[in-house]
Amino acid sequence: MYSPLLWVQLVAVSLLLAPLQRCLAGPTTYCKPITSSSKWPAQSAWQALNKTVAGKLFADASPGSVCHPGNALYNNATCALVLSQWTSSDFHAQSPVSVDYNDEGCLPSPLAPCSTTAYPAYVVHATNASDVQAAVNFASKTDVRLIVKGTGHDLLSRSSGGQSLSVWTHNIVGVSVNASDTRALPYGGIGSVKIAAGSRMKEVYEAVAKYNLTVIAGGDMSVGIGGWVLGGGHSPISSTYGLGADQVIEMEVVTPDGRFLTINEKSFPDLFWAMRGGGGSTFGVLISVTLMLHPKLPGSLTIFSVNTTSDSDTFWSICAYFTSQVPSLSDEGANGYHYFIPYNPESPPSQAGTILGGFFFPNKTAGQAISVMDPVLSKINTTDWGDKVSVGNYTLPIPDFTKFWMTQDPEAVGPSERLGSRLLTRSALSSNQTKLKNALRTASNGTWPLLNHLVAGKGVRNAKIPGGNNSVCPAWRNAYIHFVTYRTWTPLNQDEKTEVTSELRNRAVEALRKLDPHSGAYVNEADPTEPNWQTTFWGSNYPRLLALKKKYDPKGIFWCKPCVGNELWNVTGASPSQDGIGEDGGMICRAQ
Numbered sequence: 001m002y003s004p005l006l007w008v009q010l011v012a013v014s015l016l017l018a019p020l021q022r023c024l025a026g027p028t029t030y031c032k033p034i035t036s037s038s039k040w041p042a043q044s045a046w047q048a049l050n051k052t053v054a055g056k057l058f059a060d061a062s063p064g065s066v067c068h069p070g071n072a073l074y075n076n077a078t079c080a081l082v083l084s085q086w087t088s089s090d091f092h093a094q095s096p097v098s099v100d101y102n103d104e105g106c107l108p109s110p111l112a113p114c115s116t117t118a119y120p121a122y123v124v125h126a127t128n129a130s131d132v133q134a135a136v137n138f139a140s141k142t143d144v145r146l147i148v149k150g151t152g153h154d155l156l157s158r159s160s161g162g163q164s165l166s167v168w169t170h171n172i173v174g175v176s177v178n179a180s181d182t183r184a185l186p187y188g189g190i191g192s193v194k195i196a197a198g199s200r201m202k203e204v205y206e207a208v209a210k211y212n213l214t215v216i217a218g219g220d221m222s223v224g225i226g227g228w229v230l231g232g233g234h235s236p237i238s239s240t241y242g243l244g245a246d247q248v249i250e251m252e253v254v255t256p257d258g259r260f261l262t263i264n265e266k267s268f269p270d271l272f273w274a275m276r277g278g279g280g281s282t283f284g285v286l287i288s289v290t291l292m293l294h295p296k297l298p299g300s301l302t303i304f305s306v307n308t309t310s311d312s313d314t315f316w317s318i319c320a321y322f323t324s325q326v327p328s329l330s331d332e333g334a335n336g337y338h339y340f341i342p343y344n345p346e347s348p349p350s351q352a353g354t355i356l357g358g359f360f361f362p363n364k365t366a367g368q369a370i371s372v373m374d375p376v377l378s379k380i381n382t383t384d385w386g387d388k389v390s391v392g393n394y395t396l397p398i399p400d401f402t403k404f405w406m407t408q409d410p411e412a413v414g415p416s417e418r419l420g421s422r423l424l425t426r427s428a429l430s431s432n433q434t435k436l437k438n439a440l441r442t443a444s445n446g447t448w449p450l451l452n453h454l455v456a457g458k459g460v461r462n463a464k465i466p467g468g469n470n471s472v473c474p475a476w477r478n479a480y481i482h483f484v485t486y487r488t489w490t491p492l493n494q495d496e497k498t499e500v501t502s503e504l505r506n507r508a509v510e511a512l513r514k515l516d517p518h519s520g521a522y523v524n525e526a527d528p529t530e531p532n533w534q535t536t537f538w539g540s541n542y543p544r545l546l547a548l549k550k551k552y553d554p555k556g557i558f559w560c561k562p563c564v565g566n567e568l569w570n571v572t573g574a575s576p577s578q579d580g581i582g583e584d585g586g587m588i589c590r591a592q
Contacts, residue, residue: 029589029590029592030143030589030590031572031587031588031589031590032143032145032588032589033142033143033144034162034163034586035117039142040144041142046122049122049124049135052134052138053124053126053130053131053134053135054131056124056126056127056131057124057125058122058125059122059123060096060119060120060123061116061119062095062097062098062103062105062106062118063082063091063098064082064098064103064107065106066078066079067079067082067107067109067110068106068110068114069110070114071114079108082108086414087412087413087414088412088413089151089153089220089411089412089413090410092151092413092414093150093151093152093153093170093200093222093224094170095152096123096125096149096166096170097120097123097160097166098152099149099152099154099157099159099160100151100152100413101154101155101157101413101415101417102155102416102417102418103160103414104492105118105119105162106118106119112491113492115162117162118162119160119162120147120161120162120165120166121164121165122166123167123168124165124166124167124168125170125171126167126168126169126171126172127171127172128172129172129252129254131167132167132172132254132285132287133254133258135165135167136254136258136285136557138165139165140256140257140258140555140557143555144164144165145161145163145164145165145588146164146165146558147160147161147164147165147167148166148169148280148285148558149166149167149168149169149170150169150170150197150226151170151200151222151223151224153220153222153224153227154227154280154524155417155419155524155525156523156524156528156561156562157528157561158227158279158280158281158563159227159280159281167285169197169198169226169285170198171198172196172197172198172287172288173196173198173203174194174195174196174199174288175193175196175199175203175207176193176194177192177210178191178192178193179191179213181293183250183292184249184292184293187249187292187464187465188241188292188464189247189293189294190213190294190295191211191292191293192290192292192293193207193208193215193290193291193293194288194289194290195225195289195290195291196225196287196288197224197285197286197289198224199225200222200223200225201217201218201219201220201221201223201224201225201228202222202406202410204225205217205402206406209402209403209406212296212400213293213294213296213402214294214295214296214401215247215291215293215294215402216235216237216238216243216244216246216247216294217233217244217291218244219234219235219236219337219405219408220408220410221406221408221409221410222410222413225286225289226280226286226289227280227524228244229244229248229286229291230245230275230276230280230282230286231245231277231279231280231523231524232276232473232476232522232523233245233524234455234482234522235455236336236337236405236455237360237459238335238456238459238460239334239454239455239456239458239459239460240297240333240335240362240459241459241463242459242460242462242463243277243460244291245276245470245471245472246463246470246472247291247292248272248290248466248470249291249292249466250262250263250264250289250290251264251272251275251276251286251287251290252286252287252288252289253271253275253284253285253286253287254284254285254287255271255283255284255552255553256284256552256553256555257552260287261284264466264467269467270548272467273467273470273548274471274545274552274564275471276471276472277470277471277472277473277538278471278538278541278548279523279537279560279563280560281558281559281560282549282558282563282564283548283549283553283558283564284552284553284558296400297362297363297401297402298362298363298398298401299360299361299397299401300360300361300366300368300396300397300398301336301358301360301361301369301395301396301404302358302359302361302369302370302395303357303394304356304357304359304373304377304392305354305355305356305357305390305391305392306322306354306355306380306390306391306392307344307347307351307354307389307390308350308351308353308385308387308390309349309350309351309352309353309387309388310342310343310344310353311342311343311441311447312387313386314353314385314386314387314389315342315387316441317433318355318380318385318389319355319437319440319450320433320434320436320437320440321379321433322338322355322376323440323481324429324433324436326429326454326480326481327426327430327457329372329373329376330454330456330457331457331458332361332372333361333362333363333364334360334361334372334454335359335361335362335454335455335459336357336359336360336454337357337358337451337452337453337455338355338356338358338359338454339354339355339449339450339452340354340355340440340449340452341353341355342444342446342447342449343447351388357452359373359454360398362401366395366397369395370395373393377391416488416489416490416491418486418500418501418527418528419484419525419526419527420443420487420504420505420508420509420512420526420527420530421483421485421509421512421522421525421526421527422483422509422512422516422519423456423473423475423476423479423481423482423483423516423520424480424512424515424519425478425479425480425516425519426480427516428516435515436515438511439511439512439514442507443483443485443512444508445507445508448485448486448487448508449486450483450485451484451485451486452481452483453481453482453483454480454481455481455482456480456481456482457480460476460477460479461478471541472541473520473522473523473536473537473539474520474540474541475519475520475521476520476522479519482525483512484525485504485508485509485512486504487501487503487508489501501529504527505527505530520536520537520538520539521536522537523538523562528562533562534546537562538564542564545564546565549564549565556568556569559588568590568591569588569589569590569591570589571587571588571589572586572587
């Protein structure tokens with residue numbers, strides 16, 4: 001017989017037990033669905049998204065698929081073409097899913113595996129902000145992981161991600177110059193250039209060159225504007241004018257809640273601060289950025305080389321001496337790059353240890369540039385180092401830096417590679433040459449080249465920044481050199497990869513850390529497994545960046561490694577072959 005009293009008692013008991021049951025069961029784990037998950041969107045949902053973006057949604061295959069006989073796309077002739085283009089950055093930029101480095105998911109070889117889950121499940125070939133908004137809103141509604149790819153020139157694999165929805169900004173293009181934009185005047189500029197997110201450096205340089213102006217842009221012509229500027233962006237002339245992020249007047253972005261915003265120092269100033277250095281694929285999708293422009297920049301370029309015995313005390317002593325002089329050279333106007341190559345196989349053994357570089361001196365005649373470089377090179381040439389030393393150099397006038405630099409060829413890409421880096425101050429470079437020599441030798445491990453980017457110094461330290469500041473690592477403001485070493489490994493050789501990347505992290509970069517323990521590193525060119533990465537990449541800015549991540553992206557629409565807010569999530573079931581880079585082969589779940 002039905003009893004109202006019994007019913008009330010049962011309800012009361014169930015209410016009392018519910019919290020206990022929840023406690024015993026533990027909190028529900030929130031995860032982003034993968035293709036095998038029951039929560040993966042139905043095909044009808046994808047069809048609806050495709051309709052919203054006017055047919056621009058594709059399930060793109062890796063270019064390497066054509067080289068695998070078991071794949072439906074297999075074509076031997078096309079495979080030969082892919083192989084011939086695999087080291088071309090332009091080739092990878094033209095692909096919706098392929099990236100420049102560490103793309104081992106489907107190599108163009110029938111001997112390698114070809115995984116479909118290593119790449120995005122779907123890609124929106126965006127041509128405008130509305131397409132991006134549709135993708136962001138879809139990810140917000142379905143919880144599918146969202147990634148952003150421009151060119152794929154990303155050494156940390158933030159622009160790739162398996163079983164995700166990708167926004168490909170490659171076709172959001174356009175460069176527009178305003179030669180008399182008064183907004184640039186308070187910060188030392190004289191005009192501006194508005195650059196769409198899919199544009200590459202070559203297009204930017206070419207557009208600005210037509211106006212005989214100077215733009216602070218990336219050194220490699222194949223690099224896209226988006227990830228470069230969002231991570232800070234160094235330039236061949238940053239030692240004169242500052243970082244790319246320091247030049248930003250305004251941005252157009254799609255935020256994680258799907259809004260299309262124009263942000264600057266007056267409109268959404270906190271987001272404007274965060275997106276100038278806080279990293280890509282974190283706070284939103286960049287649609288365009290407006291950079292200030294500077295007057296035409298003439299000067300002189302000194303090319304120099306030093307040759308001696310390979311990996312010898314002589315070689316490393318010269319490297320340490322030259323490095324110790326870099327702060328003074330920078331203070332005298334030097335901008336540029338130099339490389340320490342312990343063993344150059346193109347030279348005889350007695351001359352295989354090579355130092356090679358080029359420094360640009362803005363607004364200096366050839367004679368003035370020579371007077372700066374000559375004391376350093378002469379000391380190397382006249383000192384008895386113990387082994388034979390050869391020094392060569394020549395200086396040439398550069399009437400217009402923009403027109404000169406835009407003729408540079410893009411670098412070759414394609415290897416399985418990882419960088420390690422450190423921003424080094426005057427004290428680290430100049431105080432103790434013996435300590436410096438030992439650190440350089442350890443960082444190289446006797447065989448690996450060291451890449452020295454003279455892209456900081458007084459230009460970065462004294463940059464006039466819209467809004468007063470931005471979120472790039474504060475270590476940039478005191479550094480002179482962005483110092484880089486790297487390691488490569490045979491694709492798919494996990495043992496070799498683990499060995500060389502462990503040596504890179506725990507020995508090579510550790511030697512640089514000890515040189516400057518309170519400095520940091522450039523997030524776009526660094527080891528993604530860097531310990532204490534929050535402090536290393538963003539220093540004292542990280543707490544504010546994390547708070548803004550939670551404010552603007554509370555659902556975690558954007559996730560990548562190593563990116564602001566990464567620690568709010570865990571990856572379960574990831575393939576061990578990822579070894580810390582592109583670590584997204586498993587399910588991404590909220591950390592409890």
